[in-house]
Amino acid sequence: MPMARQSLDEVSRKLHNAALxxxxxxxxxxxxxxxxxxxxxxxxxxxxxxxxxxxxLAKAEQVRPPTMSRIVDALVKEGLVKREVNRSDRRAITITSTEKGTRLMHEGRSRREKQLINLLKNLSQSEVDQLDQASEIVMRALKHS
Amino acid sequence: MPMARQSLDEVSRKLHNAALxxxxxxxxxxxxxxxxxxxxxxxxxxxxxxxxxxxxLAKAEQVRPPTMSRIVDALVKEGLVKREVNRSDRRAITITSTEKGTRLMHEGRSRREKQLINLLKNLSQSEVDQLDQASEIVMRALKHS
DNA sequence: TCTGCATGGTTAGCATAGCTAATGATTAGC
DNA sequence: GCTAATCATTAGCTATGCTAACCATGCAGA
Structure with missing residues (x-):
C-alpha cells in the first residue's frame, strides 16, 4: 500500500482526532x-x-493561581505534597512531593502506560517505530513553538 | 540518522507524553x-x-446520565441544541444540533486545526506523512480495542 | 389485561475544579 | 523609608463530575 502525500489540513484533523x-x-x-x-x-x-x-505550577497547568492554591490544599490534606516557605523569598512557597505522592504518581503513570501497551501490543515492530518517530516529531515541534 | 528499534514500553511513554x-x-x-x-x-x-x-451521548462522553442531562440543559439554554421526544419510545429524547450549534462547532474545530497547522507548518512533507501514518495506526488500534 | 420489573431521563445534593476580585505579606525600586 | 510590584490566599460565583432517589414509559409473563 503506497503512502499518499497528505495535505497539512487533513493530517492536522486526523492527528487531532487520534490524540483526542x-x-x-x-x-x-x-x-x-x-x-x-x-x-x-x-x-x-x-x-x-x-x-x-x-x-x-499554575502556569505549567494552564490555570490561575487561586485554582492551583486550592488544588495544592487538597494534595496537602491527602499527604501527597508539602508546602514549604522559600528561604530567599518568604512570599513564595515551594511545593514538594512526599514519598506517598511519588508512589501514587508512579502507580498512575504505570497504569496509563499499561493501558497503552495493551492497545499497542499487537502492532508490528515497524508500526511501533512509526509511532516512536511521530512522537518525536510532535515533541520537537512543540518545543520550538 | 538511523531509526532505532524501540521497546513498546518506551514508545508508550513517549506517545502518551506527545498526545498529552x-x-x-x-x-x-x-x-x-x-x-x-x-x-x-x-x-x-x-x-x-x-x-x-x-x-x-453520556456513554460517548464517558459521563453519567445526570451529568449529561445538565450539560444538555446548558446547551439548550444557549440555543445550541434541541431536545425532541422520540416517537417510537416516548421515554427517550433525541438531541439535535441547531444551526447556531453547528456554526459554533465548526468554528471551534477550525480554530483547533489552525493552531495545529501552525504547529506543523514547518515540517517536511515526509514528516507530515509520518504523522498521518501514525494517526491511522492509532485510530485502527482504538477501533479494535 | 394487568402486574411487576426494566429502561430512559431528571432532580437533589454533594465534591472538585475553573474563574475574577479583593486582601495580606513580603520584596524591590527609588 | 515610602511606594509599587509580586506571591499567595480567601471569598464567592459557575461549570462539571458523582450517587441516590424519583417519575414516566415500555415490556414480559401469568
Missing part, C-alpha cells in the same frame, strides 16, 4: 487512584519536574 | 468560544456524529 481519542482511552485508568484529574495532573508536574512554586 | 502535550496546546483555542469544555465536547459529538439519545 488516545487520551480518552488512557484516562479511564485514573479513577482507580482516588484523586481528581486536576490534582493528578499537578502532582505529575511536581513528581516528574521537581519542586516548583505555586505560580510556576 | 498536543491536546494541551490545541485546547488553548477553546476559551474564545464562550462555552465550557464539557459542553463543547458534547456538542462536537452531536454535530459530527449526528443526533443521539441522552444515554448514548
Amino acid at each position: 481519542h488516545l487520551m480518552r482511552y488512557v484516562r479511564t485508568q485514573d479513577t482507580a487512584l482516588g484523586i481528581g484529574p486536576a490534582q493528578l495532573s499537578a502532582l505529575s508536574v511536581i513528581v516528574f519536574g521537581g519542586p516548583e512554586s505555586l505560580n510556576e | 502535550h498536543l491536546m494541551r496546546y490545541v485546547r488553548t483555542q477553546d476559551t474564545a468560544l464562550g462555552i465550557g469544555p464539557a459542553q463543547l465536547s458534547a456538542l462536537s459529538v452531536i454535530v459530527f456524529g449526528g443526533p443521539e439519545s441522552l444515554n448514548e
Whole structure:
C-alpha cells in the first residue's frame, strides 16, 4: 500500500482526532487512584519536574493561581505534597512531593502506560517505530513553538 | 540518522507524553468560544456524529446520565441544541444540533486545526506523512480495542 | 389485561475544579 | 523609608463530575 502525500489540513484533523481519542482511552485508568484529574495532573508536574512554586505550577497547568492554591490544599490534606516557605523569598512557597505522592504518581503513570501497551501490543515492530518517530516529531515541534 | 528499534514500553511513554502535550496546546483555542469544555465536547459529538439519545451521548462522553442531562440543559439554554421526544419510545429524547450549534462547532474545530497547522507548518512533507501514518495506526488500534 | 420489573431521563445534593476580585505579606525600586 | 510590584490566599460565583432517589414509559409473563 503506497503512502499518499497528505495535505497539512487533513493530517492536522486526523492527528487531532487520534490524540483526542488516545487520551480518552488512557484516562479511564485514573479513577482507580482516588484523586481528581486536576490534582493528578499537578502532582505529575511536581513528581516528574521537581519542586516548583505555586505560580510556576499554575502556569505549567494552564490555570490561575487561586485554582492551583486550592488544588495544592487538597494534595496537602491527602499527604501527597508539602508546602514549604522559600528561604530567599518568604512570599513564595515551594511545593514538594512526599514519598506517598511519588508512589501514587508512579502507580498512575504505570497504569496509563499499561493501558497503552495493551492497545499497542499487537502492532508490528515497524508500526511501533512509526509511532516512536511521530512522537518525536510532535515533541520537537512543540518545543520550538 | 538511523531509526532505532524501540521497546513498546518506551514508545508508550513517549506517545502518551506527545498526545498529552498536543491536546494541551490545541485546547488553548477553546476559551474564545464562550462555552465550557464539557459542553463543547458534547456538542462536537452531536454535530459530527449526528443526533443521539441522552444515554448514548453520556456513554460517548464517558459521563453519567445526570451529568449529561445538565450539560444538555446548558446547551439548550444557549440555543445550541434541541431536545425532541422520540416517537417510537416516548421515554427517550433525541438531541439535535441547531444551526447556531453547528456554526459554533465548526468554528471551534477550525480554530483547533489552525493552531495545529501552525504547529506543523514547518515540517517536511515526509514528516507530515509520518504523522498521518501514525494517526491511522492509532485510530485502527482504538477501533479494535 | 394487568402486574411487576426494566429502561430512559431528571432532580437533589454533594465534591472538585475553573474563574475574577479583593486582601495580606513580603520584596524591590527609588 | 515610602511606594509599587509580586506571591499567595480567601471569598464567592459557575461549570462539571458523582450517587441516590424519583417519575414516566415500555415490556414480559401469568
